[in-house]
Amino acid sequence: MTNRLTIAVIDNDESIRTALRRLLQASGYSVTTFASAEAFLQETVADGPDCLLLDMRLGGTTGLQLQQILLNADRSIPTVFLTSQQDHLSRQSAMQAGAFDVLRKPIDAEILLDSIHHALNHT
Incomplete structure (x- = not known):
């Protein structure tokens, strides 16, 4: 039995979470x-996810704030941000804080999978 890599999708839009879960599972990933x-x-996960797909603008704590919380807790997880806004400052902040990529919604499946692949292999 092989141990599949786990991708955590954090997005306040249920339809996006569902679509990404289906795409990632079909590509061989375990998804939360x-x-x-x-x-x-x-969520208390012993090992945590191998990669995060993180929406920039969540209700409550934002994606950028979550990234900083994880960094402060010494939990460096390869992160690909998703955004529906073309916000250069947020993109720059995410990349400076260690995000692997920032992709604009709607997301091309091939570009997304390629970005995840590179993020996982970059660490």
């Missing part, structure tokens, strides 16, 4: 989904 940063932080 969360509607908020708070729900992700409450």
